Amino acid sequence: MSGAAGAGPRRILTLGDSVGLIVGIIVGAGIFQVAPDVARGVPGAAALLGLWLAGGIVSLFGALGYAELAAAYPEAGGDYAYLTRAYGPRAGFLFGWLQLSVVRPGDIAVMAFAFATYAAPVAEGWLGRPIPQAGRLFAALAVALLTLVNIAGVRSGVRTQNALTLLKGAGLLAVTGLALAAPSPAAVAGVADPLPASVALILVLFTYGGWNEMAYVAAEVRDPGRNVLRALVLGTAAVTVLYLAANAAFLHARGGRAGLASATAVAAEAVAPVLPGAAAWVAALVCVSTLGAVNGLILAGARISYAVGADHAMFRPLGAWNGRTGTPVRALAVQGVLAVALVLVLGSFTGTLLYTAAPVYLFYLATSVAVGVLRRRDPGRPRPVRAWGYPFTTAVFCAVCAWLAWQAVAYRPAVAAVALGVLAAGIPLYAISRRRTVSDAGGSSPAGAARR
Numbered sequence: 001m002s003g004a005a006g007a008g009p010r011r012i013l014t015l016g017d018s019v020g021l022i023v024g025i026i027v028g029a030g031i032f033q034v035a036p037d038v039a040r041g042v043p044g045a046a047a048l049l050g051l052w053l054a055g056g057i058v059s060l061f062g063a064l065g066y067a068e069l070a071a072a073y074p075e076a077g078g079d080y081a082y083l084t085r086a087y088g089p090r091a092g093f094l095f096g097w098l099q100l101s102v103v104r105p106g107d108i109a110v111m112a113f114a115f116a117t118y119a120a121p122v123a124e125g126w127l128g129r130p131i132p133q134a135g136r137l138f139a140a141l142a143v144a145l146l147t148l149v150n151i152a153g154v155r156s157g158v159r160t161q162n163a164l165t166l167l168k169g170a171g172l173l174a175v176t177g178l179a180l181a182a183p184s185p186a187a188v189a190g191v192a193d194p195l196p197a198s199v200a201l202i203l204v205l206f207t208y209g210g211w212n213e214m215a216y217v218a219a220e221v222r223d224p225g226r227n228v229l230r231a232l233v234l235g236t237a238a239v240t241v242l243y244l245a246a247n248a249a250f251l252h253a254r255g256g257r258a259g260l261a262s263a264t265a266v267a268a269e270a271v272a273p274v275l276p277g278a279a280a281w282v283a284a285l286v287c288v289s290t291l292g293a294v295n296g297l298i299l300a301g302a303r304i305s306y307a308v309g310a311d312h313a314m315f316r317p318l319g320a321w322n323g324r325t326g327t328p329v330r331a332l333a334v335q336g337v338l339a340v341a342l343v344l345v346l347g348s349f350t351g352t353l354l355y356t357a358a359p360v361y362l363f364y365l366a367t368s369v370a371v372g373v374l375r376r377r378d379p380g381r382p383r384p385v386r387a388w389g390y391p392f393t394t395a396v397f398c399a400v401c402a403w404l405a406w407q408a409v410a411y412r413p414a415v416a417a418v419a420l421g422v423l424a425a426g427i428p429l430y431a432i433s434r435r436r437t438v439s440d441a442g443g444s445s446p447a448g449a450a451r452r
Helices: 015-026 030-039 045-072 079-087 089-127 134-152 154-181 197-208 211-220 224-253 257-261 266-271 278-311 313-319 329-346 349-377 392-411 413-440
Strands: none
Touching: 015 154, 015 211, 015 224, 015 278, 030 045, 030 197, 030 224, 030 257, 030 266, 030 278, 045 197, 045 211, 045 224, 045 257, 045 349, 045 392, 079 089, 079 211, 079 278, 079 349, 089 134, 089 278, 089 313, 089 329, 089 349, 089 413, 134 154, 134 278, 134 329, 154 224, 154 266, 154 278, 197 224, 197 392, 211 224, 211 278, 224 257, 224 266, 266 278, 278 313, 278 329, 313 329, 313 413, 349 392, 349 413, 392 413
């Protein structure tokens, strides 16, 4: 399935494609699922909007560091390339191993479960009967079909992404407009089951997750020295504006913060007074939103496995790029199989999310620290982009990542231990892979050497 000799990523992604990828991945089902819970963790409407704005600012701080790295090292694999350069090939291997085995299949499965949550009831309503294991079935089908779309070619994957992003953006704006047009009911007094503010912040930052995906496709972006930063800033800013507008509309339609906190299906309840059959329309919007996130995660994630396979003998089959389709076909196929397996084994949105949280934030932390490490170790490297406000912006983002990783472990230590155990298993695997890589190279390891 590999392409012609020398085949590799081509710079075909425009600025519009890149912004569409970021917005499409970030805006999944999170805004609809967690908005009421976030409202339970703040004292009032101003604090609620302030927390959503803070989430966007923290995400932008992280994106600035990634923009510097991606513009200086516009290679396939994103964090994998930066960690390899900053800390050596072992660090890059462990990142790639965990992404392949835990994080990326888990992220894909999380969004696929969110899709199934809304799609399955609609299908059961049409059929007039329940569907056995509907959640697992619809989630697995979403992963399988979108993996095939991306295997068919990079253009089909990007076109699918752009179409889904436009639909979800238009849909979210429509929900916001309808909610603002709805009559505002009398304010509800008090919140029955408040949440800690720390949990509310974790939920907010979860909904902003995905801006870093730009780094994984930097090798396919036109003029990366300019467009990577533009895409990260424009994409993150656009999502922040969308989230603030949506929450302001929800506050209006629900009569304030307490009314929003008591909502069960907030988007449907907010637009129901002005849109008959709101539940079905909102379900369709959430399905489109989550499919856009699934497709973006599939498209970007396979580039990590491809980069690891190109450097490490153990995963060499994944390092093949198909010159005809312009995609890493084998990496996409393996990623899809693992994501479907997690769907079938874990069986729920929350369980899958908790499975990936601790290692995700630890690697965010390591990559952000790499901004300073690589400035010192590679001072002669041209840096078309430098992180604005460094070191303050990067330090704030690093502190938030460390705190979130600790909170994830403290909240569900057994689940986090499984994922961290898989990470530890990568250490002996690296030793085996390094021996094979050195043997294949005739005594000198190419892994990491090409990145120094």
